[in-house]
Amino acid sequence: MSVAPADVAKIAALARIKVTPAEVAAMVPELNGILAWVDQLGEVDVTGVEPMTAVIPNHLRLRADVVGADPLTGGGIRDKVLANAPAPEHGFFGVPKVIE
Amino acid sequence: MADLTDLGIAAIRDGVAKGDFTATEVAGAFNAAVAEANPTLNAFIVTTPDHALAAAAKVDAARAAGQPLGPLAGVPIGMKDLFATQGVQTTAASHILEGFIPQYESTVSQKLWDAGAGMLGKLNLDQFAMGSSNETSAFGDVISPWRATGDTAARAPGGSSGGSSAAVAARIAAAATGTDTGGSIRQPAAFTGISGIKPTYGRCSRWGIVAFASSLDQAGAMAHDVTDCAIMLGAMAGFDARDSTSLDLPVPAWADQLSDNLTGLKVGIPREYRIDGLNADVARSWDDGIAWLKDAGAQVVDISLPHTKYALPTYYIIAPAEASSNLARYDGVRYGLRELPDGAGLQDMYAATRAAGFGAEVKRRILIGTYVLSAGYYDAYYTQAQKVRTLIARDFEHAFREVDVILTPTAPTSAFALGKKSDDPLEMYLNDVFSVPASLAGLPAMSVPCGLDRSGLPLGLHLIGRPFDEQGVLNAGLAIERRAGFSAKPAKWW
Numbered sequence: 001m002s003v004a005p006a007d008v009a010k011i012a013a014l015a016r017i018k019v020t021p022a023e024v025a026a027m028v029p030e031l032n033g034i035l036a037w038v039d040q041l042g043e044v045d046v047t048g049v050e051p052m053t054a055v056i057p058n059h060l061r062l063r064a065d066v067v068g069a070d071p072l073t074g075g076g077i078r079d080k081v082l083a084n085a086p087a088p089e090h091g092f093f094g095v096p097k098v099i100e
Numbered sequence: 101m102a103d104l105t106d107l108g109i110a111a112i113r114d115g116v117a118k119g120d121f122t123a124t125e126v127a128g129a130f131n132a133a134v135a136e137a138n139p140t141l142n143a144f145i146v147t148t149p150d151h152a153l154a155a156a157a158k159v160d161a162a163r164a165a166g167q168p169l170g171p172l173a174g175v176p177i178g179m180k181d182l183f184a185t186q187g188v189q190t191t192a193a194s195h196i197l198e199g200f201i202p203q204y205e206s207t208v209s210q211k212l213w214d215a216g217a218g219m220l221g222k223l224n225l226d227q228f229a230m231g232s233s234n235e236t237s238a239f240g241d242v243i244s245p246w247r248a249t250g251d252t253a254a255r256a257p258g259g260s261s262g263g264s265s266a267a268v269a270a271r272i273a274a275a276a277t278g279t280d281t282g283g284s285i286r287q288p289a290a291f292t293g294i295s296g297i298k299p300t301y302g303r304c305s306r307w308g309i310v311a312f313a314s315s316l317d318q319a320g321a322m323a324h325d326v327t328d329c330a331i332m333l334g335a336m337a338g339f340d341a342r343d344s345t346s347l348d349l350p351v352p353a354w355a356d357q358l359s360d361n362l363t364g365l366k367v368g369i370p371r372e373y374r375i376d377g378l379n380a381d382v383a384r385s386w387d388d389g390i391a392w393l394k395d396a397g398a399q400v401v402d403i404s405l406p407h408t409k410y411a412l413p414t415y416y417i418i419a420p421a422e423a424s425s426n427l428a429r430y431d432g433v434r435y436g437l438r439e440l441p442d443g444a445g446l447q448d449m450y451a452a453t454r455a456a457g458f459g460a461e462v463k464r465r466i467l468i469g470t471y472v473l474s475a476g477y478y479d480a481y482y483t484q485a486q487k488v489r490t491l492i493a494r495d496f497e498h499a500f501r502e503v504d505v506i507l508t509p510t511a512p513t514s515a516f517a518l519g520k521k522s523d524d525p526l527e528m529y530l531n532d533v534f535s536v537p538a539s540l541a542g543l544p545a546m547s548v549p550c551g552l553d554r555s556g557l558p559l560g561l562h563l564i565g566r567p568f569d570e571q572g573v574l575n576a577g578l579a580i581e582r583r584a585g586f587s588a589k590p591a592k593w594w
Contacts, residue, residue: 001480008467015424015470016431016447017463018455027467033526034468038413038481044488051486052493055315055542056301056567058345072204073342080203086438093433098446 108324116174123156123174155218173216196457206308223263234262249556258288283535290510290560301542302347305340363397368503424469510560
């Protein structure tokens with residue numbers, strides 16, 4: 001499979017990365033080179049093979065249902081959470097207006 | 101007394117414990133070496149001499165008070181800038197995280213500080229660990245301390261843990277942390293003549309490590325030799341409830357159980373790794389490795405890993421897919437860079453922030469990942485790759501019924517000159533041809549230096565073990581190390 005400029009622009013929009021037409025033009029042959037190369041996986045017979053879900057068998061643990069049992073991840077640390085925010089306001093993450 | 105910066109983990113720890121020198125003297129010597137070398141090598145993004153000195157002062161005080169010392173007491177190390185370090189900028193070598201100051205410490209780095217290590221600084225890397233030459237960092241290329249004979253061209257330190265490999269090889273850090281997603285510990289170790297181990301997936305907690313591809317990412321140790329790797333990995337590993345894929349298993353006493361007596365051990369040589377046009381010096385080093393392991397008592401067996409050729413394309417679907425999902429968090433809202441063009445709405449802000457913050461290789465992988473996960477292509481690419489991944493893991497399972505450890509070269513060549521492969525993403529990806537299969541199968545693997553090629557640059561040999569059998573990998577690595585007698589160091593030109 002291969003991609004055209006319109007496909008790259010669409011993928012970039014899905015990925016929320018702004019691209020210029022010149023960047024799209026440069027990416028088309030790069031992405032097509034990579035896609036042509038990974039296309040060889042199509043020749044592998046995978047009849048009856050399950051897709052891998054866990055590389056090392058493990059079971060999913062549940063933590064104890066206790067609020068704040070781990071003080072590092074348990075909450076009540078608003079200022080730490082906001083410490084690296086580019087535009088915190090009144091104890092919240094600030095964002096541009098989304099409703100007119 | 102030898103120069104303190106020539107010493108590795110065991111020698112520093114034991115020297116401090118015996119009182120041959122103080123931890124403060126060691127930290128001071130390494131801080132000075134970093135200050136001298138870093139403007140040229142660019143191995144560190146930020147240096148933290150005060151952290152190293154404070155950790156050393158604690159160790160010296162503990163020794164004076166007769167308290168027990170940790171397994172890395174007094175050892176100054178470099179921390180790959182992918183580990184969150186409380187109060188110290190953590191960037192993943194990306195502009196999008198420039199200025200990010202974690203409010204917490206990663207599990208692995210905390211364990212190292214608890215073991216008595218100190219931090220010299222945060223080490224440069226390929227941006228978000230995506231690269232094999234450290235040329236994708238937003239903070240500039242790392243220059244390898246190694247040069248080819250009669251050639252002053254700047255060489256790649258490997259990647260993505262290129263700051264780690266350069267710092268240890270240049271003897272400006274006694275050891276360093278690395279992370280390995282498809283070879284990012286082993287290939288740089290091979291390029292710089294040091295040892296590096298990636299444990300079984302789940303041995304080291306991923307909590308506090310900037311995520312690239314979560315089903316593949318593992319932290320590991322990069323150090324002078326196999327013994328130092330065993331000591332350091334022992335301090336880094338262990339169960340962590342904060343990482344859902346952490347292995348709830350005791351950490352074996354790897355360093356105490358090291359042995360290069362391989363009597364009864366079976367070593368597999370996978371025929372598919374003897375690729376067409378294999379570099380002659382690399383092929384010779386592989387033959388040397390086979391002879392050394394036989395000398396150590398091992399039996400060598402030819403094996404087949406039939407899906408090897410599909411490992412790299414499988415990796416370059418799965419890793420970008422996971423990256424595209426993991427890196428969705430960089431949105432200009434909660435942390436990191438924000439680009440807000442005049443009059444921009446929220447969606448425009450996301451797109452402008454990510455366009456300005458991510459480097460070209462990171463964007464390339466996010467786009468590939470987005471594409472292979474998008475409606476209409478998911479089954480053809482992503483599901484197919486996860487099925488082939490099952491077959492690759494199965495190849496290893498079958499092989500390990502017959503053999504105990506597998507020996508291959510670490511990388512297809514020695515270190516290339518910077519700029520030589522950066523224009524062609526596919527050619528760069530081929531660097532990981534020998535290291536990626538073990539990553540896809542979650543297996544422990546390490547690189548040990550084995551000699552120099554005809555241009556005077558180091559080569560590494562690669563050992564792959566059964567799940568949880570880091571000991572088997574380390575022991576075979578030790579057998580090679582003792583027989584290779586690799587003692588070459590880069591001549592100091594910086």
